[in-house]
Each structure stands twice: as C-alpha cells, then as structure tokens.
Amino acid sequence: EIQRCFNLIDFFWTMSYNEDYNEPNPIRCIALSLALIYYFRLPTKEDNAQRNDYNTPTREKLAEILSEKIPDFAQIIQNELERFVNTDNFVIPDGVAVNQAIREHIFSIVVSIVTRTPLCIIGAPGQSKTLSFQIVLQNLQGSQLSKKTFCKCLPAIDPFFCLGSKYSRSEDIAYVFERAIKREQQYQQNRIDTRCVVFLDEASLPDEKKMVLKVLHPYLDECKVAFVAIANKSFDAANANRMICIYRSLPSKDEQKILAYGCLGLQTEYEHKNINKHLDKIIYGICQGYHRVLSNTNIPKIFHDRDFLYMLRELRFELPTTTTDDEETSINTIKPISLLRALEDNFNGIKQKEFQELIEIFLKSIEEYSPNFSLSNERRQEKFYRDIPTILQDSLKLDSKRRRLYGRYKLIIDESEDESAINLLFQTGILDFDPKRISIFRMSDFSDDINNELRNVEILSTIKLCMETGKTILMINTNRIHGSLYDIFNQNFSIMATGDMRKIFSKVAIGPKTIDVAIHEDFQCIVHVKRNEFKDIPAPFLSRFQKYLLSINDFYRIRLQKLSRHEQIILNNIEEKILSFIQHFGRQYFYGMNDNTLYSCLLSLIKINENEEYSLLNLNQYYTQLTIKLKSFIEQNP
Structure with missing residues (x-):
C-alpha cells in the first residue's frame, strides 16, 4: 500500500x-x-x-x-x-x-x-x-x-x-x-x-x-x-x-436529497434559482420518509436505494412538466395520488397493513414540511389503493418506452406452497396462456438436476432466445441460474443506434462464459419465489425487482368486494361457519389443510361472465345435481 x-x-x-x-x-x-x-x-x-x-x-x-x-x-x-x-x-x-x-x-x-x-x-x-x-x-x-x-x-x-x-x-x-x-x-x-x-x-x-x-x-x-x-x-x-x-457508505440525508433532485430531472441548484419552495419541501419530505421506512421495525427489511431511485423515476416521467425559456423541462409539483401510485409499484411485496403503514410514514414525513400534502385533498370518490393483481397487471401493460425509463422486472412472492398464485394469475388473465407470448421455466430439486450444469446451460440458452424474440418468461424455482442473469435483472443495457435502428444488448453468464445478448424491447421477466424462501434471497437480487406478495386469500378478498352486498353477506356467513366447524373438530383432523384451503374453496364459488361481472354460483343447483348423482350410490350402499 x-x-x-x-x-x-x-x-x-x-x-x-x-x-x-x-x-x-x-x-x-x-x-x-x-x-x-x-x-x-x-x-x-x-x-x-x-x-x-x-x-x-x-x-x-x-x-x-x-x-x-x-x-x-x-x-x-x-x-x-x-x-x-x-x-x-x-x-x-x-x-x-x-x-x-x-x-x-x-x-x-x-x-x-x-x-x-x-x-x-x-x-x-x-x-x-x-x-x-x-x-x-x-x-x-x-x-x-x-x-x-x-x-x-x-x-x-x-x-x-x-x-x-x-x-x-x-x-x-x-x-x-x-x-x-x-x-x-x-x-x-x-x-x-x-x-x-x-x-x-x-x-x-x-x-x-x-x-x-x-x-x-x-x-x-x-x-x-x-x-x-x-x-x-x-x-x-x-x-x-x-x-x-x-x-x-450509505448516503446521508443531504446526499439523498441530491440523488432525488437528479432522478427527478432537477438541477441541484434548483432550490436557489426557483421560487417554488413547495416542491423542494415535498422532495425533502420524501427523502425523510424513505429513511424512516428503512429504520421502522414494523416494515420488513426488503427495500434498498434502487427501489427509491425507480420510485423517483416514475414520479418524474408520470407527472406534468413545464418548459422554461431555456427549453428545459422540469416537474412543477408532486401530487399525493402520484406518489401513492409510485409507491405501489416500487415499495410493495409486503402485507397490506404493512404497506398502509409505509404510506402513512411517507405522507406524515411530507406533511411536516408541506401541511397540505394529503390524500384526503384528492377527489374523495376515487379509489385510492389498487389491489395487488391490478398493480401487477398495469405494470405489465406499460409500453416499451415507460418500461425502459422506470419499469423493472417482477418478483412474485407466493404465500402458498403449491404455486397457487401463478395459477390464479393465468386464470384471471393477468398472464397469457399463449405459448407464443410466454415461456415457463421450472427447475426441479432432484439431486441429479441440481448438479446438472448442462441442464442449466440449456435453460439459459432457451431464455436467451426468448430475450431476443421479445417473449415474456416466467421463472419458477430457478434460483440456481439467477446469478447468470444479474445484468439482465439489473437492466444493465448497452444501446447501439444507427439511424432509425436501435438495438439493446446485455450480458449473460452461460456456464463459465459471459456473452452479449440482444434484448427485444418487448421482453419481460417474471420470477416466482415462495414466501418461506424469501428470507434467503440475497439483497442484490431482491433490489432489482418490483415485488408483489400474492396469496389465494388476496384474490378471494378482491373478488368478494366485487359481489353485491347480499352475496358478500352470504359468503361471509359461509366463511364464519366453516371456520367455526374447523375450530370445533380441530384443524389437525383435516388432512392436507393449510391457510389457503378454505379461501381456495370460497374462491371457486365466485364466477365471472363474459362482461367481467362477478356473481355467486347457484349453490342450490349444484347441491341438487350432487344429490342426484349420489342417489343411486346411497341406495346401493345404505
């Protein structure tokens, strides 16, 4: 030295x-x-x-x-x-x-x-x-x-x-x-x-x-x-x-503010040149809120600076801008509802109560410097919070320009043990069944497969082809090859442009070699992990994704809210009676039952017609059909 x-x-x-x-x-x-x-x-x-x-x-x-x-x-x-x-x-x-x-x-x-x-x-x-x-x-x-x-x-x-x-x-x-x-x-x-x-x-x-x-x-x-x-x-x-x-070192509060200005497309000298102090106070409040979220013991430690940066990028490109005499464009305000949407996209992956507490931390931090910044000032009839499937669906529908500016690939955190969240995403149409649009990659946990590097290389080669053709890939239990795709997950792209032609490249480690891969602008990646594996995911991997926590209970609650008031009361009564029944006899006597079993059954009782209207199945009709089918069996076996 x-x-x-x-x-x-x-x-x-x-x-x-x-x-x-x-x-x-x-x-x-x-x-x-x-x-x-x-x-x-x-x-x-x-x-x-x-x-x-x-x-x-x-x-x-x-x-x-x-x-x-x-x-x-x-x-x-x-x-x-x-x-x-x-x-x-x-x-x-x-x-x-x-x-x-x-x-x-x-x-x-x-x-x-x-x-x-x-x-x-x-x-x-x-x-x-x-x-x-x-x-x-x-x-x-x-x-x-x-x-x-x-x-x-x-x-x-x-x-x-x-x-x-x-x-x-x-x-x-x-x-x-x-x-x-x-x-x-x-x-x-x-x-x-x-x-x-x-x-x-x-x-x-x-x-x-x-x-x-x-x-x-x-x-x-x-x-x-x-x-x-x-x-x-x-x-x-x-x-x-x-x-x-x-x-x-981790950024100081002043450094965080400079970072926020840069991501929002504002000059660091902005506060000295512009008389709009209101925006400056909001930005400082956002930075304070982020620091408080990181130190809050009730919020899971899954968020990093990259989540904060992408939230700011989304705010920048989704807010109205003004053009000065120097032909410079800049945002002139940040609305509460816009902040909520950006937080929904970039600070999710946690339970609903935890997310609502996270929102409150940000809002209260901003209100300390800008008292009028509140969701209550928005139109009261507007539904403030989007449900998780809607957030995911809206994000997947972003055009290629917005995905390039502030979109990230998706991490699905599944509360179930049997990939139920993935099945529901297909059933609700959030993911497309068409094999021309999506490819699913599953890796087994058999010992011969775990140590089979040739198989890993084959999967990576197929993924490479999907990147080049613009297909969406769904990766399930693929943690063994995640390290080879870090540059892709990080969207660390090189761009080559000649005239009207524009090509995007990134790097993939296929086996021991690192190669350049062309990335189609329509390419998207969705990674599925189980909730019980979540704690073992390294921070560098976690920070590269928009995170979504999904469970059957979530899907059931979402569909329940779309039923008529009368039908909601019926299902609530059914849920209450079944829970009482299970508690009376003891859960241990119901073989194979877990936290999702009941809500999977209740979810199957809700149907959707071609106009996307929600209603209950005709339970009496189903019961009658069941008794008719079983009648001969009962008579023969008294």
Missing part, C-alpha cells in the same frame, strides 16, 4: 487534470493519494451510526488525524472531487445525480484505469457502482471520439467484461485476463493510447469455498492491465491487499 501510494503521488504530480493548476501542488498530490489508498476505504460516521457499528474507524477520524499534517484534509479532497467530476468534464446521463457516490466512483475508476492500479468498489445494492463504470466507459473514448475536452486528454478504454456467478471458474477469469493482456500488448506495439480493463461485476457471487478468485493474485501483482471489480462485500485479505478498496 505504501508503494502504491507513492506511485499515485507520482501520477498526480505529472498529471494536470484541471487547467487551473499550472504547477504541481505536492500537498494536493499527497492528499489525493492518501484518500484513494486509505480515506475512501473507511465508512462515514453517519454510515456507522445507521449500521449500529461503533467500532470501525471512520473517515472523519482519519481526516482529523491527517489534518494535523495536512490542514483541512477533508475539504481538500472534496474540492478536488468536485473539480474532477462535473458536467464540464464528463457527459452525465439525464436523470443521474452527480452526488458523492458518483464523484468518488468516477474519480477512483479513472485514476485506476490510467495508472493500471487494481480497484474494488464495495457497497450495498443501488449505490451507482456499475453505473459509474458505464459513465466512464462512455466518456473515455480517446482524443478523437471523446465529447469533453477533459476526456480527450485521457486514454480510451477497451473493456473486457466478466460477470461473476456461482458457476464462475478460475480458468475462465484467467482467460479474460489473458485476452486483455494480449490486446494491451498490441496497443503498446502500435503506440495506440488505449487501456484494456478487466471489469468483474458481481464479484461477491463466485463460490468462496472453491477459492475461484485466488487466480487474481498474479494478475493483480503484475498490473499489466487495469482491473475494476464491483462487489457487495469485501474481498478476502489476500486480494484486498493487492487493490485499492473503495467502500461506499
């Missing part, structure tokens, strides 16, 4: 990345090197507090120590980050906020690539890690193709992607490195200013017991090509000591 620090000091001494610096500043060079090697790897004080960690040293403590020799160390670093990463130096995609995470990531990635110093960025899901690499990749295209003057002075990047998964092998990672090294040598021989960089995404997924990443040791020591890894947890000491490690 000490040698690496001196190498970086030498780099900052010789490189003037800002035209304001006419002469090298030794204090600046030393401070930036110490920041990359030591400062950025530590969590912030607020991050420690959020995680109830009071033992790990913080950035603030290190800055205090270093400030004894380098006055205002933390301020020097912050000033340099702001000078380095801004819209003058980099093309930042629309809707991306230039917050602290983006600045630290882009700064670290650029320095790492130019100096060929291995880098690992560690952080929770939704912290803009992969996005930052994509921004650097789009900007560093050499002196001829780079759009910004600053980037024209930096070498172009030739990326070699490697997607980590449970099935990653040492020899496959080594193969990617060897290809990159060979290409780098060709560039050097031809005096082409291009850096080859091996990008290992989802570096936490390869099996630690197999020591897959041990193969990195010689490549990290030699530093023949640049290396950038993205992970959700730290590497082992042997690998971590060979790299710069950047720890992404």
Whole structure:
C-alpha cells in the first residue's frame, strides 16, 4: 500500500487534470493519494451510526488525524472531487445525480484505469457502482471520439467484461485476463493510447469455498492491465491487499436529497434559482420518509436505494412538466395520488397493513414540511389503493418506452406452497396462456438436476432466445441460474443506434462464459419465489425487482368486494361457519389443510361472465345435481 501510494503521488504530480493548476501542488498530490489508498476505504460516521457499528474507524477520524499534517484534509479532497467530476468534464446521463457516490466512483475508476492500479468498489445494492463504470466507459473514448475536452486528454478504454456467478471458474477469469493482456500488448506495439480493463461485476457471487478468485493474485501483482471489480462485500485479505478498496457508505440525508433532485430531472441548484419552495419541501419530505421506512421495525427489511431511485423515476416521467425559456423541462409539483401510485409499484411485496403503514410514514414525513400534502385533498370518490393483481397487471401493460425509463422486472412472492398464485394469475388473465407470448421455466430439486450444469446451460440458452424474440418468461424455482442473469435483472443495457435502428444488448453468464445478448424491447421477466424462501434471497437480487406478495386469500378478498352486498353477506356467513366447524373438530383432523384451503374453496364459488361481472354460483343447483348423482350410490350402499 505504501508503494502504491507513492506511485499515485507520482501520477498526480505529472498529471494536470484541471487547467487551473499550472504547477504541481505536492500537498494536493499527497492528499489525493492518501484518500484513494486509505480515506475512501473507511465508512462515514453517519454510515456507522445507521449500521449500529461503533467500532470501525471512520473517515472523519482519519481526516482529523491527517489534518494535523495536512490542514483541512477533508475539504481538500472534496474540492478536488468536485473539480474532477462535473458536467464540464464528463457527459452525465439525464436523470443521474452527480452526488458523492458518483464523484468518488468516477474519480477512483479513472485514476485506476490510467495508472493500471487494481480497484474494488464495495457497497450495498443501488449505490451507482456499475453505473459509474458505464459513465466512464462512455466518456473515455480517446482524443478523437471523446465529447469533453477533459476526456480527450485521457486514454480510451477497451473493456473486457466478466460477470461473476456461482458457476464462475478460475480458468475462465484467467482467460479474460489473458485476452486483455494480449490486446494491451498490441496497443503498446502500435503506440495506440488505449487501456484494456478487466471489469468483474458481481464479484461477491463466485463460490468462496472453491477459492475461484485466488487466480487474481498474479494478475493483480503484475498490473499489466487495469482491473475494476464491483462487489457487495469485501474481498478476502489476500486480494484486498493487492487493490485499492473503495467502500461506499450509505448516503446521508443531504446526499439523498441530491440523488432525488437528479432522478427527478432537477438541477441541484434548483432550490436557489426557483421560487417554488413547495416542491423542494415535498422532495425533502420524501427523502425523510424513505429513511424512516428503512429504520421502522414494523416494515420488513426488503427495500434498498434502487427501489427509491425507480420510485423517483416514475414520479418524474408520470407527472406534468413545464418548459422554461431555456427549453428545459422540469416537474412543477408532486401530487399525493402520484406518489401513492409510485409507491405501489416500487415499495410493495409486503402485507397490506404493512404497506398502509409505509404510506402513512411517507405522507406524515411530507406533511411536516408541506401541511397540505394529503390524500384526503384528492377527489374523495376515487379509489385510492389498487389491489395487488391490478398493480401487477398495469405494470405489465406499460409500453416499451415507460418500461425502459422506470419499469423493472417482477418478483412474485407466493404465500402458498403449491404455486397457487401463478395459477390464479393465468386464470384471471393477468398472464397469457399463449405459448407464443410466454415461456415457463421450472427447475426441479432432484439431486441429479441440481448438479446438472448442462441442464442449466440449456435453460439459459432457451431464455436467451426468448430475450431476443421479445417473449415474456416466467421463472419458477430457478434460483440456481439467477446469478447468470444479474445484468439482465439489473437492466444493465448497452444501446447501439444507427439511424432509425436501435438495438439493446446485455450480458449473460452461460456456464463459465459471459456473452452479449440482444434484448427485444418487448421482453419481460417474471420470477416466482415462495414466501418461506424469501428470507434467503440475497439483497442484490431482491433490489432489482418490483415485488408483489400474492396469496389465494388476496384474490378471494378482491373478488368478494366485487359481489353485491347480499352475496358478500352470504359468503361471509359461509366463511364464519366453516371456520367455526374447523375450530370445533380441530384443524389437525383435516388432512392436507393449510391457510389457503378454505379461501381456495370460497374462491371457486365466485364466477365471472363474459362482461367481467362477478356473481355467486347457484349453490342450490349444484347441491341438487350432487344429490342426484349420489342417489343411486346411497341406495346401493345404505
């Protein structure tokens, strides 16, 4: 690390990345090197507090120590980050906020690539890690193709992607490195200013017991090509000591607000330039509400920053906008009903009472700053809350443009043990039976199938074909191949456009290889998991989906509300009598009965006609038919 620090000091001494610096500043060079090697790897004080960690040293403590020799160390670093990463130096995609995470990531990635110093960025899901690499990749295209003057002075990047998964092998990672090294040598021989960089995404997924990443040791020591890894947890000491490690702390309240402004398409200086303080108060309230949801013990810990970001994106593109004299468009307000719809799409997957409490947390947080922000101010006759099947159906019907802007793939959390939710989705027409539109993938739990990698590759190849043709895929019990599809689930797409033609590509790990796959704009993915398996789902996977909790009881209650008042009373009486009957004799004497049995029977009593009108079956007729059919049997067997 000490040698690496001196190498970086030498780099900052010789490189003037800002035209304001006419002469090298030794204090600046030393401070930036110490920041990359030591400062950025530590969590912030607020991050420690959020995680109830009071033992790990913080950035603030290190800055205090270093400030004894380098006055205002933390301020020097912050000033340099702001000078380095801004819209003058980099093309930042629309809707991306230039917050602290983006600045630290882009700064670290650029320095790492130019100096060929291995880098690992560690952080929770939704912290803009992969996005930052994509921004650097789009900007560093050499002196001829780079759009910004600053980037024209930096070498172009030739990326070699490697997607980590449970099935990653040492020899496959080594193969990617060897290809990159060979290409780098060709560039050097031809005096082409291009850096080859091996990008290992989802570096936490390869099996630690197999020591897959041990193969990195010689490549990290030699530093023949640049290396950038993205992970959700730290590497082992042997690998971590060979790299710069950047720890992404959880965003502070101020950072969350900057993030919200960016996702809503507003400039961070908006509050200073615009007299509309009402919108600013609502945004701050939304950020406060999100923090309170994360800390609330009654709300399941299944939500992450990516859910928050996609909620803001939906708000941005579904709200009315205004155009200024500079031809800039921006939203002018956020309505309570619009916030509710965005929360229904992105903060679901929990029980109804929990979701209503989540809504109340957001609304009360906003009302503290904007007292008139309330659902009660909306039209009272409007039905505020949509039921889960309706939310899911509306989301599946989004056009390709809206899906690309704020839509995500779907995660169905099934309360039953027998895939009842999936069957009901087909019966209600939310999912289409047509095999030309949807393909269903099921994987068995037989031991021969679990260890059959060839079978996994066959399924992935078929899924790849569905992606290319725009079919919807339904994945049931497919957790063994989820790691191979993380880039797809994350909708981490590359877009190639020529004239009116537009193609979307992403990466899939089929077996040990990572390949590019064309993605049709109509492609959709639905993943089914059982409720009892939900607690074992890793956070990076969970954060990539819109989540929906479904049960037979939910479907029954929804259809019950659509019956006439008289028919509702009849079914409520039936339910009450059956529950009393079961309680009297004891549930243990009803073989095979579970929480869904009763409501499955009651649901079968409700019929839908061709006009989608709901009514009860004619129970007397069914009873009569039953007695007629059984009459001869009873007479023969008195």
